[in-house]
Amino acid sequence: MDFDVIVIGSGFGGAITACRLAERNYKVLVLERGRRWDKTTYPRAATDPWTWNPSRPETENGWLDLRTFGHIAVAQGAAVGGGSLIYANISCEAPERTFTQGWPAEITYAELKPHYDAVATFMNVQTVPDTQWTERMRLMKEGAEKIGHGDRFKKLELAVTFDPPYVPGPGDPHDPQNIAKSRTFTNAQGVEQGTCVHLGNCDIGCDVDARNTLDKNYIPWAEKHGADVRALHLVTNVEPIAGGYKVSFDRLDTGVRVPDSQTARIVILAAGTLGSTDLLLRCRDLTKSLPNVSARLGFGWSSNGDFLTPAFYQDRAVEPSHGPTITCAIDFLDGSENGQRFWIQDGGFPNMLADFLKGEGDGAHRGLMAQTLITSIQHLLQGAEPLKTVMPWFAQGVDGSDGQLKLSTNPFTGDTSLDLDWDITKSEPVMNQIVSTHLQLSALTGGHPLVPPTWSLFKYLITPHPLGGCGMGASGASGVVNHAGEVFGYRNLYVADGAIIPGALGVNPSRTIGALAERVAKILGDDGR
Numbered sequence: 001m002d003f004d005v006i007v008i009g010s011g012f013g014g015a016i017t018a019c020r021l022a023e024r025n026y027k028v029l030v031l032e033r034g035r036r037w038d039k040t041t042y043p044r045a046a047t048d049p050w051t052w053n054p055s056r057p058e059t060e061n062g063w064l065d066l067r068t069f070g071h072i073a074v075a076q077g078a079a080v081g082g083g084s085l086i087y088a089n090i091s092c093e094a095p096e097r098t099f100t101q102g103w104p105a106e107i108t109y110a111e112l113k114p115h116y117d118a119v120a121t122f123m124n125v126q127t128v129p130d131t132q133w134t135e136r137m138r139l140m141k142e143g144a145e146k147i148g149h150g151d152r153f154k155k156l157e158l159a160v161t162f163d164p165p166y167v168p169g170p171g172d173p174h175d176p177q178n179i180a181k182s183r184t185f186t187n188a189q190g191v192e193q194g195t196c197v198h199l200g201n202c203d204i205g206c207d208v209d210a211r212n213t214l215d216k217n218y219i220p221w222a223e224k225h226g227a228d229v230r231a232l233h234l235v236t237n238v239e240p241i242a243g244g245y246k247v248s249f250d251r252l253d254t255g256v257r258v259p260d261s262q263t264a265r266i267v268i269l270a271a272g273t274l275g276s277t278d279l280l281l282r283c284r285d286l287t288k289s290l291p292n293v294s295a296r297l298g299f300g301w302s303s304n305g306d307f308l309t310p311a312f313y314q315d316r317a318v319e320p321s322h323g324p325t326i327t328c329a330i331d332f333l334d335g336s337e338n339g340q341r342f343w344i345q346d347g348g349f350p351n352m353l354a355d356f357l358k359g360e361g362d363g364a365h366r367g368l369m370a371q372t373l374i375t376s377i378q379h380l381l382q383g384a385e386p387l388k389t390v391m392p393w394f395a396q397g398v399d400g401s402d403g404q405l406k407l408s409t410n411p412f413t414g415d416t417s418l419d420l421d422w423d424i425t426k427s428e429p430v431m432n433q434i435v436s437t438h439l440q441l442s443a444l445t446g447g448h449p450l451v452p453p454t455w456s457l458f459k460y461l462i463t464p465h466p467l468g469g470c471g472m473g474a475s476g477a478s479g480v481v482n483h484a485g486e487v488f489g490y491r492n493l494y495v496a497d498g499a500i501i502p503g504a505l506g507v508n509p510s511r512t513i514g515a516l517a518e519r520v521a522k523i524l525g526d527d528g529r
């Protein structure tokens, strides 16, 4: 065998399993379809490589992979470091009661807690210092109080390094004098970073390296322990061979697809909710290299109840482009609002994104949903100082978790691609509760909300938090993998990413995915596999 372990993907599941197994002296190979990025290469101009094109990944391999399906769109990362490169840094635990239903009996909150803590320590999570509150935090707190739920407001932990003595000023955070206030330091994994100076660019890459993304901690630590991390390697098949598996992939680093393969005793799929499910579906149904994967594959997919309602404030500087993208929540996860479990968060967006959206013309090339959404945002951005006065009220909730990922073949081209059946019926009550809370928060704080017409007209959603598809279960009849992430019917074949989560969390999922990955690696290593 070429390696002890091949890990497919380098997001939360992949980076963490690779790191922990490399620490235990496993010979680890990580195959990641996306590029390596750093602050000198982050896309900035409209012509830069922003997006990943699944039809032409050898030439279009930007870091945002946006998939539009019939009733929902999914945003995910494609990069060394996976979704962490473009995420909003929120690192939170799921509520204790999440694990009481639908999860394998072996996993409880108490059992997962040490793994949650391991992720928090390694990613150096922290809340916004009290001297650095953003205008959006103040609006969130005021909103919570005005709707009679001040006690539900809380600051959240972020994978960002703050400098407590820094005090953000009222001016443009991109002013060189402000940027110069970022303090350089070396993190616990030996990587140089800077402290946060509220640039508001979290979702498009931090210009001062204040975000504690996976490429700043777990991945360099894995490499320090001998892991071989290969960017622009797109895995296409996994096939059992004597003593392990053969993993086939296309190298994309030459602008054309160059097929190759490597072998290992153990394979860990960590290609994300869509990626791992897609790969297993292809292996089960197309190449038939893994014909015995459970019939549950693809079922139980969740949008995690994500929803965003922008609101326009006439006389209030909300400054959505200043400070970390998300910082706090108003927590209704106890089900006290008509039995629906959700929380509200402050959203934000980089200046550059707003400029980009304002400048986007009519897009005949775009789908109806994307154009409807862009037109409504442009309408909102037309005010005198639109960038200062928009509050993107954000939320996640416990949805119906009843989507199904499946393969679908185009009858004209014969191409097979991933498809998603999503029916809003079971999820509509929680989404309606979120919208009504957003409207209440906006109204009582003097804002004019614009419920996206994509929702009000078409019940169309967009989520950055896809979950499920290879859910955990007690057997192959109820799940695709067991509580330790091992695929039923295939010894030493694992899934360790958001795909194994058996239903909505209702909160930002990366810390839970990370904790489960820590747990998969520990069980596998302790077992001496």
Ligand SMILES: Cc1cc2nc3c(=O)[nH]c(=O)nc-3n(C[C@H](O)[C@H](O)[C@H](O)COP(=O)(O)OP(=O)(O)OC[C@H]3O[C@@H](n4cnc5c(N)ncnc54)[C@H](O)[C@@H]3O)c2cc1C
Pocket (backbone or CB within 6 Å): 008, 009, 010, 011, 012, 013, 014, 031, 032, 033, 034, 075, 076, 077, 078, 079, 080, 081, 082, 083, 084, 086, 087, 088, 089, 090, 091, 092, 203, 233, 234, 235, 236, 270, 271, 272, 273, 275, 276, 279, 326, 464, 465, 466, 496, 497, 498, 499, 508, 509, 510, 511, 513
């Ligand atoms: C804009 C945005 C903001 C977000 N903000 C937050 C937040 O604040 N907090 C939070 O908790 N979560 C947030 N998320 C969600 C979070 O990023 C994901 O939940 C998390 O990254 C999922 O981890 P994962 O390991 O399952 O998959 P990913 O992180 O998606 O990693 C999967 C990796 O596998 C690679 N891959 C896929 N297919 C293949 C293949 N065939 N071969 C090789 N490699 C492959 C992908 O390129 C990717 O790098 C956000 C997401 C987005 C898009």
Ligand code: SF4
Pocket (backbone or CB within 6 Å): 160, 195, 196, 197, 198, 199, 200, 201, 202, 205, 206, 207, 208, 209, 210, 211, 322, 323, 324, 325
């Ligand atoms: S707010 Fe700015 S400085 Fe702080 S982490 Fe986000 S991008 Fe970096």
